[in-house]
Amino acid sequence: MVNIKENLYSLNKNIDELKNSIRPAIVAVSKQQNFEKIIEAFKAGQTIFAENYLQEALDKQKLLKEYPIEWHFIGPIQSNKCKLIAENFHWVQTVDRIKIAKRLNDNCINKKINICIQINISEEESKSGIMLDEVDSFVSELNQFKQLRLRGIMAIPSHISQEDKLIRELTLLKKIFDNLKIKNKNMDTLSVGMSEDYLLALNYGSTMIRVGSHIFGARK
Numbered sequence: 001m002v003n004i005k006e007n008l009y010s011l012n013k014n015i016d017e018l019k020n021s022i023r024p025a026i027v028a029v030s031k032q033q034n035f036e037k038i039i040e041a042f043k044a045g046q047t048i049f050a051e052n053y054l055q056e057a058l059d060k061q062k063l064l065k066e067y068p069i070e071w072h073f074i075g076p077i078q079s080n081k082c083k084l085i086a087e088n089f090h091w092v093q094t095v096d097r098i099k100i101a102k103r104l105n106d107n108c109i110n111k112k113i114n115i116c117i118q119i120n121i122s123e124e125e126s127k128s129g130i131m132l133d134e135v136d137s138f139v140s141e142l143n144q145f146k147q148l149r150l151r152g153i154m155a156i157p158s159h160i161s162q163e164d165k166l167i168r169e170l171t172l173l174k175k176i177f178d179n180l181k182i183k184n185k186n187m188d189t190l191s192v193g194m195s196e197d198y199l200l201a202l203n204y205g206s207t208m209i210r211v212g213s214h215i216f217g218a219r220k
């Protein structure tokens, strides 16, 4: 049986042992995990959760209304879903089109939403995210959207089995992040690192890790 409390404890312990100067945010990725597991994690001190699929997320949020959870959206975004995403999430980490940014912005009524730009760090055409040479112009265009608080960048780099490639990508992400921070004072988030590579990602400057199976066990 999966022991969520123990998994969270070991995750936090591993992070402490790195002795990095900044403590990363831990986002618990609860996609394809039931809401009881979210409650279990919440009771063990975890307050930030992320979902990839809107309907699944809304179903769980309804059951978890009483819990003061910070919800992150980390899945692909269709434009007809922007209204519900803007209304029901505190963060959207997968913004990679201006049209989506505009719709999220226009649907934020009396609230601001935190966003990350998703970057296609491996530059494979099949993957989501903007290309590296588009980053600066994308950031300038986002400035017009007053309801969006641009917090940083997010990426899903290459698998740990290609460690050299992964390290090159993590290094490059950190460089992009540091460059962006010079001009964008609100930026504080480099969201990279999942169950298999979070320790490596943290050694390369990640400030936010998104961890699913290490906390909840294998997905259904």
Ligand SMILES: *Cc1c(COP(=O)(O)O)cnc(C)c1O
Pocket (backbone or CB within 6 Å): 029, 031, 052, 074, 075, 156, 194, 195, 196, 210, 211, 212, 213, 214
């Ligand atoms: C599923 C998912 C994760 C978590 O993956 P694990 O390997 O289970 O930790 C993190 N980020 C994104 C974008 C995901 O889709």
